[in-house]
Amino acid sequence: MPPPEPAPPSLPRLFGSFFAVGMMGFGGVLPLARRMIVERQRWLTAAEFTDLLALCQFLPGPNIANLSVALGRRFHGPAGAFAALAGLLGGPVAVVLVLGAVFDRFAAVPAVADGLAGMAAAASGLVLATALRIAAPLRRRPVGVAVAAVAFGAIALLRLPLLPVLLALVPAAILSARPER
């Protein structure tokens, strides 16, 4: 039974905890981060975590990276934000660089190239599943479906650059939106 922790975590502790989350998280780091922050370290209550996550999903960028910055800032300002973000990214960046170098080195071996192509197909299927999952709640919102369809058509079919599409579509999407619940 670990007692609740009143003192804010030290910088090395922030770095280390986010390092562990980064290295253990496969295909979705957020659930792990929640367990670490709310249940294990008790840095935030469940309600505080949900609130902080809303901020990170509201802003652009990888949600988990935003979360590390916001949490690090809360305890130690800029140094805390840097320690948490560096901890989160340091390990995975090193791993992916090694993977990239290994595959570059053996790209000419047919079994490696074919294996990677098979893995690419599986990875595409995972993104397809994610897309279907987040699209499902939109079903009963015709305006939302229309906005999603325009974004899809402009990007996937017309292959337009993202920036002008966002500049044109986001204001229209916000003006046509009704807040949920």
Add this chain to the structure above:
Amino acid sequence: MTGVLLTLAAVAAVLSLQAVGGANALIPELQRQALLRGWASPPEFAALFALAQAAPGPNMLVVTLLGQRAAGVVGALVATLAFVLPSSVLTFVVAGVWERFRTAPWRQRVQAGLTPVTVGLVMAAAVLLCRASAGNLRMLLVIAVSAAALLATKLHPLWLLGLGAALGAAGLLR
């Protein structure tokens, strides 16, 4: 070399602030930029994306791999830093004033408006990745099985990536 690094930094930094609802929404634009600048063809991009998925950590590491392809380890670090810095600085700044507008009606309206945009972009990401990686019918079957398994079972995604890699390496998908 410096030119490539500057290009990488500029591309990644501008993309950082366009990641509406997370990094998955950026896949189509990353794929487009990679092709445009000669860093990776669409099938190569799909393979890099798969490698990034197989590594632990946040699902933005394909940016790191594109940087590595364009300009080695330095390119990878430049691309990664340029990608996380703008959105991190924005988060840092907004976190300080978040309490003031967290419950504001316009904030909820903005979020409700952005959600369908994210859905359209992630759907585009899925279709473009599938088109690039489905070289034949058997590959298409792998895509369908891995999507269905992720939706319908609690199987860890890493198993599905491993299964695809094993089938491919065994020469069964050619």
